[in-house]
Amino acid sequence: MADTLQAGDAAPDFKLPRDGEGFLTLADFKGKKLVLYFYPKDDTSGCTAEAIAFNGLTGDFAAAGTAIVGASPDPVKKHDKFRQKYELSFPLLADESKQMLEAYGVWVEKSMYGRKYMGVERTTFLIGADGRVARTWRKVKVPGHAEEVLAAARQL
Structure with missing residues (x-):
């Protein structure tokens, strides 16, 4: 079941539209490590801070042989x-259908001020060059997160 995606499991495949144009698939990263992070919404404070943190470390991730991809239910134009x-x-992936979000178990029931709704649980997956989940961070707190993921990518 998707919500029990564990280290060692095969990462669910995907093919989604990305910012700019075109599509990305899991196979595009074959033989490379991948940080796949899911976030709720473009241009909100937490999501912006997380994107800026990962962006500031792209050179370090590249040196560790690791690509970074963000994904949310926002449309491509918003990602652009x-x-x-x-x-x-x-790149940022647009999962408006929420199929990938569900496959990775991050489209969940949330609650705010007593109101229940469906939304993205901020989650990061580190996927090994073999296409298997190496590590998962759920309910991510943004400060220090990108650095923690980088440290794990360097060890993988």
Whole structure:
């Protein structure tokens, strides 16, 4: 079941539209490590801080042989604006159908001020060059997170 995706499991495949144009698939990263992080919404404070943190470390991730991809249910046009505004150097995937979010178990029931709704649980997956989940961070707190993921990528 998707919500029990564990280290060692095969990462669910995907093919989604990305910012700019075109599509990305899991196979595009075959033989490379991948940080796949899921976030709720473009241009909100936490999501912006997380994107900027990962962006600031793209050179370090590249040196560790690791690509970075962000994914949210926002449409491609919104991703384009977000990526341009903050000069992000990694792709953003648009999962408007929420199929990938569900496959990775990050589309969950949330609650705010007593109101229940469906949304993205901020989650990061480190996927090994073999296409298997190496590590998972759920309910991510943004400060220090990108650095922690980088340390794990260097050890993988």
